Amino acid sequence: MPSRMSPLDASFLFMETPTTPMHSGGVAIFRPPAGGFDHEQLVRLISQRLPYVPRYRQRVRDVPFGVARPVWVDDEDFDVTYHVRRSALPKPGSAQQLQELVARIMSRPLDRHRPLWEMYLVEGLADGNFAIITKSHESLVDGLSAVDIAQVMLDPTDEIAAVPSDSWRPRREPSDVELLSHAFTELGTRPAAAVEALRDTVRDVSHSATRVGEKVTGMISAALAIARAPVTSPLNVPIGEQRRFATVDVRLDEVKQVRRALGGTINDVILAAITGGLRGWLQARGHPVRQGDVLRAMLPMSIAVPAAGSGHAGGNRVSATLVELPVGEGDPAVRLQQISYQLAFLDESSHFVGADAIVDIAGFGPPTLHALGARVGSTVSSRLYNLVITNVPGPQRPLYAAGSQMVAAYPVVPLTQNQALSIGVISYDGGVYIGLYADRDALADIDLLSACLTDAVDELLERSRSSLRSLRVVDGRDRGAPATPPQEGSA
Numbered sequence: 500m501p502s503r504m505s506p507l508d509a510s511f512l513f514m515e516t517p518t519t520p521m522h523s524g525g526v527a528i529f530r531p532p533a534g535g536f537d538h539e540q541l542v543r544l545i546s547q548r549l550p551y552v553p554r555y556r557q558r559v560r561d562v563p564f565g566v567a568r569p570v571w572v573d574d575e576d577f578d579v580t581y582h583v584r585r586s587a588l589p590k591p592g593s594a595q596q597l598q599e600l601v602a603r604i605m606s607r608p609l610d611r612h613r614p615l616w617e618m619y620l621v622e623g624l625a626d627g628n629f630a631i632i633t634k635s636h637e638s639l640v641d642g643l644s645a646v647d648i649a650q651v652m653l654d655p656t657d658e659i660a661a662v663p664s665d666s667w668r669p670r671r672e673p674s675d676v677e678l679l680s681h682a683f684t685e686l687g688t689r690p691a692a693a694v695e696a697l698r699d700t701v702r703d704v705s706h707s708a709t710r711v712g713e714k715v716t717g718m719i720s721a722a723l724a725i726a727r728a729p730v731t732s733p734l735n736v737p738i739g740e741q742r743r744f745a746t747v748d749v750r751l752d753e754v755k756q757v758r759r760a761l762g763g764t765i766n767d768v769i770l771a772a773i774t775g776g777l778r779g780w781l782q783a784r785g786h787p788v789r790q791g792d793v794l795r796a797m798l799p800m801s802i803a804v805p806a807a808g809s810g811h812a813g814g815n816r817v818s819a820t821l822v823e824l825p826v827g828e829g830d831p832a833v834r835l836q837q838i839s840y841q842l843a844f845l846d847e848s849s850h851f852v853g854a855d856a857i858v859d860i861a862g863f864g865p866p867t868l869h870a871l872g873a874r875v876g877s878t879v880s881s882r883l884y885n886l887v888i889t890n891v892p893g894p895q896r897p898l899y900a901a902g903s904q905m906v907a908a909y910p911v912v913p914l915t916q917n918q919a920l921s922i923g924v925i926s927y928d929g930g931v932y933i934g935l936y937a938d939r940d941a942l943a944d945i946d947l948l949s950a951c952l953t954d955a956v957d958e959l960l961e962r963s964r965s966s967l968r969s970l971r972v973v974d975g976r977d978r979g980a981p982a983t984p985p986q987e988g989s990a
Contacts, residue, residue, distance in 0.1 A: 500681045501560065501570040501673060504638065509568045511637040512559065512611075517740050518916070520608040522615070524634035525649065525910045525923070525934065526601050531629060532657065532902040538585040541620050541631070544901045545583050547662045548651040554639050555582075555648055556667065558614050563675045567682035573669035574614055583618045591625040594746065595946075601632055602744040602939070605911050609636055616648060631900070637913070653898040653905065732794060733786060733941065734885045734919050741939035745949040746909045749931040749956050751895075760963035761832050763839035766890055768959065769924055769931065770796075770842075771835040773888065774824040775955025780948040781826060792827030797884040821884055831958045832966070886920050887912055893927030909934035920948075 504512075511521045529536070549555055557571040588596045600621060609615045615636035622629050633649040654660045673681070749772070757768045774794075781788050798820055822841050828834045889912050898905045909932050910923030919941035923934045933952065937945050 500677070501572045501670075503570050503685075504559070504568050506568065508638040512569065515608070516916075517608070518738050519914060520606075521637040521913060522605075522609055522634045523637065523911060523913050524605065524632065525908060525925075526597070526630055526632045527649070527905050527909075528624070528628055528630050528907040529900060529903040530906050531627065534902075536629060536901065536903045538583070538620050540901050541618075542580055542583050544652055544659070545618065545648065546579050547665070548648070549579070550663060550665050550667065551651040552648055553667075555614055555616055556669070559611060559638070560672070560678070562678045562682050564679075566679065567685065570673075570678065572672045575669045575672055577614065577669065581613065582616060584620070586619050586621045588621060588623040590623045592621075592623040593625065597621065597624065597630055598744045598746065601911065602742045602936075604632055605634060605744065605936070606740060606742045606939075609634065615639060618648065628906070629903070634911070652900050654900070655896070655898060657899045657902045657904070659901055732781070732885055733784065734794070735917050736919055736938075736941050737917060738914055738919055738938040739940055742914075743935075743937045743939050743942055743945045744911065745935040745937075745945045747933040747935070747949050747952050747956075748907065749933070751926060751929050751931055753956065753960055754931060757835075757959045757963045760966045761835050761959070763835050764842070765926075767835060767839045767842060769890060770822065770824065770838045770888070771831065772952060772955045772959055773922060773933075774826055774834050774838065775831055775958055776948060776952030777824065778826040778828075779951035779954055780944075783947055783951065784944070788827055790827045790829075792825075793823040794826050794886065795884040796822050796824055796886055796888045798822055799887075799889050831955070831962050835959070886918060886922065887915075888922045888924070890924040890926075893925050895926075895928055897928055907932050911936050914938065 515521045554571065556574055556577050558574045559569050560572045561569050586600065588600065604617075604619060609617065615638065617634050619632040620629060621632060624630060631649070633647070635647060749769075751765075754765055754768045758765060761768075763771070777794060778788060822838065825834050825837045828837065889910065891910075893908065905927075907930065908925050908927055910925055911934055912921035912923040914921055914936065919938040921936045923936070925932045925934075935945055935949060935952075937948075942948065
């Protein structure tokens with residue numbers, strides 16, 4: 500019989516509404532090889548990699564009368580060309596035109612009658628590049644062992660990796676009678692199955708809430724953090740069905756420069772830049788920003804899970820913590836210090852995704868990890884925070900899709916009720932790529948937010964240069980010679 504969905508996976512189907520489609524994804528920019536790249540090559544590539552993601556050839560089937568959770572069944576009419584689509588921008592396509600296309604594609608819910616994913620090849624970009632947009636439903640991601648279609652299509656070199664032969668044949672779809680019989684059999688052989696399902700769902704949700712309650716900022720108690728609502732902001736309003744999308748690029752060496760001069764970690768610097776961008780955006784809107792004001796961000800965290808009886812890490816899971824972004828602080832260095840202080844109080848067994856693996860991570864899994872982060876954010880009450888920020892690392896080397904080099908990648912993190920903005924960050928091949936995903940009406944000025952974030956990075960860079968100049972004066976060094984930066988430490 501087909502596989503039944505887990506309580507948490509099923510919840511993402513049940514909680515989906517026209518204004519909150521539960522899919523995540525991203526957009527990646529590629530430089531084609533000398534021989535070019537076309538839709539047929541992408542279809543062939545995805546067809547070869549589908550055996551690595553068997554769920555991507557299955558669809559959701561409801562059990563009659565809702566007597567049990569839905570099941571996964573093989574799509575007997577699976578058509579890869581339905582899922583791998585083709586689009587184009589008027590040449591030369593600008594970044595703004597691509598962002599508008601991403602927003603429109605991501606606004607549309609996935610077809611429940613087919614496997615819950617789509618991919619778009621977008622041609623016509625400037626400089627001869629092309630983009631690939633991916634979207635996958637949250638119910639496809641069942642843990643860190645899950646693999647995203649965007650992940651398996653990438654290779655470490657421009658040579659296409661060999662793949663196993665595909666012998667997949669769809670299994671016959673069960674009838675309504677068979678689904679009902681299987682459901683009643685489960686209940687008959689396991690009388691407590693319904694109670695267990697409810698308990699599993701509660702455990703999935705309460706685990707995330709518990710993690711949020713632990714050392715929320717290191718400065719306030721969990722009870723106070725939960726009792727106190729986030730500050731009123733333009734980010735927490737009823738949202739509609741349409742979206743906006745914008746991007747920001749930062750060089751990783753600039754982030755490291757700020758870290759060397761002002762302290763903190765790479766993740767602290769990124770959060771400080773986002774905080775500065777949000778502060779500038781609020782001020783530009785005429786929203787009052789007073790000393791001490793904060794916005795609360797939900798941050799997915801990578802948690803090491805010890806292997807049973809080994810004393811060693813046996814894997815990872817994603818949980819969450821809340822961090823208060825000091826938008827009321829005018830000094831960029833102080834903002835960075837306040838964020839660093841909060842994150843320093845996290846348990847040693849947990850770290851912000853990418854903290855010390857940002858350079859040497861072996862594989863590329865941001866789509867999956869961002870999706871997992873979105874799942875965690877959806878299970879935590881939106882009354883506790885203003886926005887979600889995910890930050891996951893990619894490898895610091897080029898990756899390729901059928902010989903085409905990926906030159907940039909931006910995540911798209913879904914919105915939940917009354918959450919008008921989400922921010923996803925990927926570090927890849929010397930760059931930090933930020934995707935801003937927002938409700939179309941609530942953030943009509945998303946380009947202003949993008950510009951403010953860029954200004955905040957420049958502000959941190961200028962402050963870091965001033966700090967280094969001050970150090971040279973204090974140390975009595977030659978003011979005309981560059982200071983020797985301290986040795987690289989842990990991120």
